Amino acid sequence: MSQTARYHHGDLHATLLREAAVLLREQGVEGLSLRRLAERAGVSRTAPYHHFADKNALLCALAEQGFRKLETLMEEGDLESEPARGLRRFVHAYLRFASQDPEQYELMFGRTLWKTGQPTESLTRVAHGCFRRYIDLMYRPPLATRLPPGVDPLRLAQASWATLHGLSRLLLDGIYLDQDDMEAVSDQAVDLMIAGLRLGEDVTDG
């Protein structure tokens, strides 16, 4: 009758994901063990295996959550009204996303899932969808019509994402960059991009 003692948990799948996200954020992948997770959910060691094929599958699900969040961030980005300023805003938002949950970001883009383990088909789909949305930003009006000749939007998307990604990684891993440098460095990167794309700073008002 008591809530804690019933045999069927009832909502274990969701509970595991929620609890795993907490554990990941607080302790990193290293600290995220299925056994500890099960214990936290008030369930036996192997119960999670009825909801996720293995640890890799759980991690993929976790990463997938992250990509969904990132995708909404991408949708909110507005480059149309003021390209340069919008770009700057987007970069800051991206870096904020990364630094709010470093371990999640690591999981999303790291080697653990994409090379060592096997990314779930579902994860792959969501991640690529996320990237496609980013590419779209390059192919659509504000940028697409102003790009210098000879610039392939796809290549530009890849190169600029790489910059964003590199900034995040260097910052999160805490080598060569720390939070104090971040604003100045990211501004520098945006400047470089703006100059390279000859966007100029726009002086439009609302």
Next chain:
Amino acid sequence: MSQTARYHHGDLHATLLREAAVLLREQGVEGLSLRRLAERAGVSRTAPYHHFADKNALLCALAEQGFRKLETLMEEGDLESEPARGLRRFVHAYLRFASQDPEQYELMFGRTLWKTGQPTESLTRVAHGCFRRYIDLMYRPPLATRLPPGVDPLRLAQASWATLHGLSRLLLDGIYLDQDDMEAVSDQAVDLMIAGLRLGEDVTDG
């Protein structure tokens, strides 16, 4: 009397490092266990502990080796005679370094050592020395004298390294980028940088 059966290995420290590098390259950090390593060196499970404080220390030593290699690569870089072309060459060299041994690169810059574990003092020193050498490239003649006003060389160094780093990571982790795209994307990144810095393509001969 036989080589394999003597009690004191004689050169275990070096052997461990060498063997660990192989194991790292082939199997990644996940596959690099001290026990397996010891077995490969023909020695008992806990022997390595007399040469490295713990696994973290071993990994730090491994990463340190990587940074030393990277540093020599930095010294060979020549931006003086032809800045733009030299930059392009350097970028390619960097990416080649990264993709020749992805697991090593991951270890050098990844979260494992710099956040989760404790970077050795020695590792920190070498890594920062490596970065300083990169910064120097920005502060010295070919670039320093040609930078647009308002560009802080330090920020430029950080931002450009971030781009380099991001390209490497996206490539190595195999998400959004693969080897085939690489050349085009890195060229695009270099173009962006050159345009941003207003270096122009130099047409110097020998």
Next chain:
DNA sequence: ATACTGTCTTGACACTGTCAAGATACCCGG
């Protein structure tokens, strides 16, 4: 009510990093 199926459990196995104690071999002062 009975059979079925999804969920959860205990038991076990092979692996991991690391500590404590003991064994061995080398090295240096006598």
Next chain:
DNA sequence: CCGGGTATCTTGACAGTGTCAAGACAGTAT
């Protein structure tokens, strides 16, 4: 040459880990 000290290497043990196999329980459909 010899004895002790020290660096090196060993076995034993412990607490963790992911994962499989077999059994226990509960809800659902027939």
